[in-house]
Amino acid sequence: MPAERPETLRVFSLNCWGIRFFSQLCTQRYEMIGELLGREQHDIALLQEVWSEKDFLFLKRKLSSSHPYTHYFKSGVFGSGLAVFSKHRIQDALLYKYSLNGYPYMLHQGDWFGGKAVGLVIVDIFGLKAHVYVTHLHAEYSRAQDEYLPHRMVQSWELLQFVRHTSCGADLVVLGGDLNMHPQDLGNRLLRSHTGLRDCYTETDTFDGCEDGHTLIAANHFSKKQDLIPFEKGIRIDYILMKGSQKVSMKCESLSTTKGPVADKPYPYSDHEALTAELALLHSEDSRQHGSSNALAVSEQMDVVAEARAVVKEGLCQTEALRDKATYLMFSGLLLLLLPLAMAFLPCFCSFSTLGLLGAVCMSLLLSGAMLYLLFTTHIKVLKETDDQMMLTSNDLQTKLTGCRLSGSPSSDGSPELQPLSPFKREE
Amino acid sequence: MPAERPETLRVFSLNCWGIRFFSQLCTQRYEMIGELLGREQHDIALLQEVWSEKDFLFLKRKLSSSHPYTHYFKSGVFGSGLAVFSKHRIQDALLYKYSLNGYPYMLHQGDWFGGKAVGLVIVDIFGLKAHVYVTHLHAEYSRAQDEYLPHRMVQSWELLQFVRHTSCGADLVVLGGDLNMHPQDLGNRLLRSHTGLRDCYTETDTFDGCEDGHTLIAANHFSKKQDLIPFEKGIRIDYILMKGSQKVSMKCESLSTTKGPVADKPYPYSDHEALTAELALLHSEDSRQHGSSNALAVSEQMDVVAEARAVVKEGLCQTEALRDKATYLMFSGLLLLLLPLAMAFLPCFCSFSTLGLLGAVCMSLLLSGAMLYLLFTTHIKVLKETDDQMMLTSNDLQTKLTGCRLSGSPSSDGSPELQPLSPFKREE
Numbered sequence: 001m002p003a004e005r006p007e008t009l010r011v012f013s014l015n016c017w018g019i020r021f022f023s024q025l026c027t028q029r030y031e032m033i034g035e036l037l038g039r040e041q042h043d044i045a046l047l048q049e050v051w052s053e054k055d056f057l058f059l060k061r062k063l064s065s066s067h068p069y070t071h072y073f074k075s076g077v078f079g080s081g082l083a084v085f086s087k088h089r090i091q092d093a094l095l096y097k098y099s100l101n102g103y104p105y106m107l108h109q110g111d112w113f114g115g116k117a118v119g120l121v122i123v124d125i126f127g128l129k130a131h132v133y134v135t136h137l138h139a140e141y142s143r144a145q146d147e148y149l150p151h152r153m154v155q156s157w158e159l160l161q162f163v164r165h166t167s168c169g170a171d172l173v174v175l176g177g178d179l180n181m182h183p184q185d186l187g188n189r190l191l192r193s194h195t196g197l198r199d200c201y202t203e204t205d206t207f208d209g210c211e212d213g214h215t216l217i218a219a220n221h222f223s224k225k226q227d228l229i230p231f232e233k234g235i236r237i238d239y240i241l242m243k244g245s246q247k248v249s250m251k252c253e254s255l256s257t258t259k260g261p262v263a264d265k266p267y268p269y270s271d272h273e274a275l276t277a278e279l280a281l282l283h284s285e286d287s288r289q290h291g292s293s294n295a296l297a298v299s300e301q302m303d304v305v306a307e308a309r310a311v312v313k314e315g316l317c318q319t320e321a322l323r324d325k326a327t328y329l330m331f332s333g334l335l336l337l338l339l340p341l342a343m344a345f346l347p348c349f350c351s352f353s354t355l356g357l358l359g360a361v362c363m364s365l366l367l368s369g370a371m372l373y374l375l376f377t378t379h380i381k382v383l384k385e386t387d388d389q390m391m392l393t394s395n396d397l398q399t400k401l402t403g404c405r406l407s408g409s410p411s412s413d414g415s416p417e418l419q420p421l422s423p424f425k426r427e428e
Numbered sequence: 429m430p431a432e433r434p435e436t437l438r439v440f441s442l443n444c445w446g447i448r449f450f451s452q453l454c455t456q457r458y459e460m461i462g463e464l465l466g467r468e469q470h471d472i473a474l475l476q477e478v479w480s481e482k483d484f485l486f487l488k489r490k491l492s493s494s495h496p497y498t499h500y501f502k503s504g505v506f507g508s509g510l511a512v513f514s515k516h517r518i519q520d521a522l523l524y525k526y527s528l529n530g531y532p533y534m535l536h537q538g539d540w541f542g543g544k545a546v547g548l549v550i551v552d553i554f555g556l557k558a559h560v561y562v563t564h565l566h567a568e569y570s571r572a573q574d575e576y577l578p579h580r581m582v583q584s585w586e587l588l589q590f591v592r593h594t595s596c597g598a599d600l601v602v603l604g605g606d607l608n609m610h611p612q613d614l615g616n617r618l619l620r621s622h623t624g625l626r627d628c629y630t631e632t633d634t635f636d637g638c639e640d641g642h643t644l645i646a647a648n649h650f651s652k653k654q655d656l657i658p659f660e661k662g663i664r665i666d667y668i669l670m671k672g673s674q675k676v677s678m679k680c681e682s683l684s685t686t687k688g689p690v691a692d693k694p695y696p697y698s699d700h701e702a703l704t705a706e707l708a709l710l711h712s713e714d715s716r717q718h719g720s721s722n723a724l725a726v727s728e729q730m731d732v733v734a735e736a737r738a739v740v741k742e743g744l745c746q747t748e749a750l751r752d753k754a755t756y757l758m759f760s761g762l763l764l765l766l767l768p769l770a771m772a773f774l775p776c777f778c779s780f781s782t783l784g785l786l787g788a789v790c791m792s793l794l795l796s797g798a799m800l801y802l803l804f805t806t807h808i809k810v811l812k813e814t815d816d817q818m819m820l821t822s823n824d825l826q827t828k829l830t831g832c833r834l835s836g837s838p839s840s841d842g843s844p845e846l847q848p849l850s851p852f853k854r855e856e
Contacts, residue, residue: 071816074812075527075806075809075813076806076809077802077805077809090820091820091824092593092817092821092824093816093820094593094817095813095817096524099503099525115809162522165520165522165593166593166594169597351779351781351782353779353782353784353785354781356781356788357784357785357788360784360785360789361788374505374541377505378504378543381502381503381505381507381543382503388499388502388521392499392518392521396519
């Protein structure tokens with residue numbers, strides 16, 4: 001009998017920082033990224049912030065022989081920025097655009113204009129069905145006063161719900177991307193505990209890269225130093241996560257990151273560091289190993305959902321306050337509009353033009369207020385929907401936990417092995 | 429041995445026409461709908477156009493004993509209008525908001541403001557995992573000149589992708605709602621052929637209801653007669669679809685519709701007719717029966733995707749033309765803005781107010797143009813993404829078809845039974 005040797009899967013992830021006319025040395029860096037991918041021949045490369053389709057098409061041409069299968073996810077005004085390059089055949093693709101993603105009036109931040117999303121490609125890898133996800137969550141502009149925390153929490157929830165509900169038939173699951181969250185941030189814990197995805201950095205046999213796996217470091221020529229305060233050494237916000245199935249178990253054999261400057265090149269690939277993971281695919285020996293299979297895990301899932309619900313509820317209060325302000329603005333516009341209307345009927349010194357100008361100013365107040373009111377109303381709907389879904393999950397976990405405690409025998413996905421009532425037969 | 433008797437599942441679907449202050453006799457009709465649901469005790473009731481949360485809460489209170497499990501899907505400005513009432517425990521819920529859904533400036537149609545979506549609830553029915561979908565697609569305002577056809581096509585595609593990718597672990601699948609498409613419309617054929625969902629009307633053993641299963645009929649007091657031209661007898665646009673699994677097969681034992689007027693009541697429940705299906709759940713004897721399992725079916729799937737791609741491409745051309753118009757509007761505003769600017773520097777008769785008014789008019793032209801430009805750009809992104817996904821599916825089907833023809837032995841989901849390369853072992 002031949003010795004068993006696992007097949008490995010090499011996965012690459014990089015936030016390319018590809019904002020045309022804004023990101024420094026964009027063209028040159030895409031040239032370098034193309035060279036790297038062509039040389040390294042990863043099985044799958046997951047890219048974020050490829051904001052321009054032209055840059056995607058450049059990479060597609062450059063990698064046509066090494067990575068003949070590609071998908072560029074289109075969404076929002078600028079696109080989703082998400083791209084996949086694969087050596088293996090992509091069978092299908094699906095996109096889920098996050099329901100909350102910043103505010104359109106924060107023009108300088110621009111998150112709202114990029115249709116941030118999670119993209120799924122189903123790839124046939126060595127005859128196995130791999131569900132490969134790529135995503136990019138809303139940026140954290142201030143850790144001390146993070147007004148986008150509820151947005152990122154909703155995105156984390158939608159991401160985990162999407163992964164949970166679309167990965168059921170997969171032999172293996174890989175998720176790569178820029179989560180804009182530190183390893184122990186709530187959204188990250190929520191994602192891992194509810195999907196069973198495991199972090200390659202904490203699971204790897206060998207690691208070669210920046211200290212503590214950081215992917216935003218001060219030594220990177222392009223990184224904004226103020227983003228790193230108070231984490232002078234750097235932060236880890238880019239991830240490759242993985243999960244096996246009853247058929248396949250996965251093991252991270254090695255993980256590496258780039259370390260800022262690139263040998264023989266004057267600058268780094270991006271303002272983020274790139275990740276490369278080598279994942280071993282093994283026969284799954286224990287079909288139970290991938291689930292969160294005990295009362296402790298279910299209890300942890302419940303705790304983390306409760307924490308997340310608190311953040312969503314806080315976001316709801318903030319957004320309701322914002323909607324109230326929009327309502328005041330709208331009514332101020334409406335009241336002020338009465339002024340030129342009244343003046344038009346009074347004998348006074350005002351000319352038609354003055355009245356028109358005043359009217360225009362009032363109308364713009366009214367319209368701005370109305371548009372903001374609509375915006376915040378949709379945000380409130382999203383936050384409420386997320387809270388409702390979290391409550392359902394919480395109740396379901398409670399039922400499982402009760403079952404666990406009663407039977408002491410939970411099933412592989414964390415649900416108790418309750419004997420179902422027979423749906424088919426009844427004694428006559 | 430006891431005689432085998434299948435369990436049945438009673439499913440109800442109704443578009444409630446619940447636009448507060450617009451839909452006639454809303455409060456009275458919700459009272460009637462509540463009575464009907466309380467009396468009939470369906471296992472699951474799928475409602476659409478429950479636009480007001482107050483009305484949902486009214487039904488929730490009224491049905492608290494008969495249907496203790498509910499979910500109201502929140503999305504968009506007015507909500508999604510989708511609600512589920514269930515006798516069985518709802519374990520989880522997930523919402524997918526359609527990416528294209530009309531235009532915000534079509535205020536009188538209002539589709540854009542309702543966040544049209546597909547909602548999924550996972551229900552524990554007699555120990556079986558039922559994935560129950562409820563949806564409502566964009567209205568068809570003119571069949572002869574249907575400018576929203578590409579929007580409905582994108583929605584059909586997103587609906588089928590969502591169902592395909594989230595129903596994998598289900599024991600049984602039920603979809604109910606107002607698809608706003610006739611039975612043989614392209615979007616409907618696309619949905620059925622790619623999900624394997626079967627139409628209860630065409631599958632039922634017994635039927636009691638309007639001629640040809642119509643759900644919009646002239647005999648309904650509330651229906652708009654111009655919507656029925658040239659289909660005087662009525663049209664069928666509301667559906668209950670179903671699908672079994674390897675574990676459970678489903679059979680529609682009976683289907684009924686309301687027939688306009690209601691006995692002992694002065695008016696119908698809604699402007700649509702309600703559907704009630706009795707579905708028998710049987711032990712699945714042949715695990716292959718639920719798939720599209722032959723080359724003919726794969727070929728049909730390919731044809732219908734090709735047709736759908738043509739519609740999406742046509743939609744893309746139309747939307748690009750609209751974006752061009754938005755660009756002209758934007759530039760006209762910008763050019764006209766030069767006029768008051770120039771006048772401000774010239775010695776002329778214009779007052780400050782006249783200049784200001786002129787400036788305000790030009791600015792509003794410019795801003796309107798810019799906002800429309802952004803809107804149509806996102807629409808173009810969505811249409812391109814849909815086309816790309818359709819192309820991937822088309823290519824995958826082509827591969828399967830080639831496999832079918834070579835092996836003559838396709839698998840249950842339509843994919844050929846190719847022997848995969850071993851992902852685990854190699855001779856050393």
